[in-house]
Amino acid sequence: PKMMPVNQELLRYLEQQSEVGRDLWLVSASPEPWVARLSEHFDIFQRHAGSTPEKNLKAERKADFLSQHLGSAFCYAGDSHADRAVWKVSESAILVGDAARFADSVPCRVEAVIPGRKPLMTSALRSMRMHQWVKNLLLLVPLALAGEIFRIPELLLVLSAVLALSLLCSGTYLINDLADRRADRLHPFKSGRAVASGNLPLPWALGLALVLIFVGLSAGLALDPRLGLIMGIYLVITLSYSFRLKRLAVVDLFVLATLYTLRIVMGLVLLDHAFSSWLLIFSFAMFSSLAAIKRVAEIKLGGQTGKSSGRGYIHDDVALLRSLGLSLSVAAVLFLVLYMEYEVFTREVFESPQWLWLAPPCVLAWVCRMWLVADRGSMHSDPVIYAVKDRVSWGLAAVLLAALTLSHWPAT
Structure with a gap:
């Protein structure tokens, strides 16, 4: 029952x-x-x-x-x-x-x-989790770092890829909800999801998932066959995560980091930019840390007993996750500094690159804040989604945007 x-x-x-x-x-x-x-x-x-x-x-x-x-x-x-x-x-x-x-x-x-079930269309749209699409803006990172963010043709191309990937991701969210529906019904927040609550019937959820995955993959292939291939790899890893890998402690952190890093790889491939080892290592370390934050938040939410819902952690693992995550956070900021020193500043892309030195302290301040919020048990969602609603995160993002804009202004 x-x-x-x-x-x-x-x-x-x-x-x-x-x-x-x-x-x-x-x-x-x-x-x-x-x-x-x-x-x-x-x-x-x-x-x-x-x-x-x-x-x-x-x-x-x-x-x-x-x-x-x-x-x-x-x-x-x-x-x-x-x-x-x-x-x-x-x-x-x-x-x-x-x-x-x-x-x-x-x-x-x-x-x-x-009231009974919510309208089918409302439930279907909610189950797509469009608020999660913000994560796919990572495809814009290579464009921004190359100083081409204001080039309209390239910007439209990347935004089209963001939409294609977002549709694919929404399909995988539905597959994940189908696989997790029993565990979600025991969760204080996830029990309200459309599939877990019964508002979206299982056949409709499966059908919508397959349509979204097909349309997203087809759009990616149409934009660039290489993009479509990477999206296919992303799909395989995501499904493996949904059905098995998310239950493997620590392994799940690195799988999530890989999925985030693949978004940046998609942006690089789409724009024919050279791969940056420092950038990809920074991404992997940073998103491994954010994945650890997410697990700590889930464990804190679950209380003192038992495993976190559907995951391979118990409450005593918080200390390990905290140590691992904070170490990865500091390492990520170090990799960001090395990337800026050896790659960004060596290109003649920015007129005033010194403004970009605001990035490392802002990134460090933000990830430390995410750890503080999660450790206090005040984070009830993914840290990226939490940041979208967090005023401090918006303030730091505004500083980063201002630094990026000023870096294009000629020095006087």
């Missing part, structure tokens, strides 16, 4: 009614053993009844059962047309989900209306 999707608003309403002293019965047309397990799990029902091989407790039969035991002095919660037979003999009704559509024709007083 704990793995089943639950209408949380209805559950909260029933718990409130139980607290004020109302007796709750769980009566369903589902098989009796199932109903018994649900009643035991939620522990708010005084009695339960379900269908047996001899009697199917649906519609008129359910109405007869309740009338025999309760008369007409009861309120019945239902969500389908078949429940009208019960409402004919009940004192009042609680309309759940689609039942709200025929509220005017319910033959008794309506006590409450509880």
Whole structure:
């Protein structure tokens, strides 16, 4: 039962009614053993009844059962047309989900209306996690570092690749949600996801995932066959992560870092830029650290007992992750300095490159802040997504943008 999707608003309403002293019965047309397990799990029902091989407790039969035991002095919660037979003999009704559509024709007083599934289109769009698309702006990094960010043709090309990769990523998010739906239902925040909550039916989720992956890959291949190939590699690694690698402690950090670094590789390939070892090492170290932050945040959220949801860590691993992550953060900033000294400043791209020295302290300050927030248990999401809503992160980003802009101005 704990793995089943639950209408949380209805559950909260029933718990409130139980607290004020109302007796709750769980009566369903589902098989009796199932109903018994649900009643035991939620522990708010005084009695339960379900269908047996001899009697199917649906519609008129359910109405007869309740009338025999309760008369007409009861309120019945239902969500389908078949429940009208019960409402004919009940004192009042609680309309759940689609039942709200025929509220005017319910033959008794309506006590409450509880929303059911969200609209399918809304659920589908939410499950695509478009807010995560911000991560794919990493494809713009090579363009910015080459001083070509203001060249419209190149910018449009990279933005088209960002969109193609974003569609592919949304498809993989849905695959991940399908694989994790049982674990997500136990999570305080992930239980609200469209697949875990039951708002997006499984066939629809799978179909949408396949369409998004196909369209994203096709768009990538159309833009540049090499881009399409790397996107294919990204897809294979992502699916391997979803089904197996995310459960391997420490390995999962480096897999996530690889996926982030592949985004920068896509940008380099698309623009025909030479690969920079320092840039790629910086990316791998930085995103390994951010992956460690994410795991610490998940463990802190999970409390003192057990493993983090669907991952290979326990609470005692926080110290290891903290040491590893902070070391990687400092190493990443060092690699960034080396990249700037030996590659960025040797090119005659920037008019005033000295402004770029603001980047290392800003990056170090930001990653230290992310560690502080995660270690205090105040981060409930991916650090990149947290940063999108964080004022301090926006302030540091503004300093970096100003430094990049000033680096193009001639020195006076």
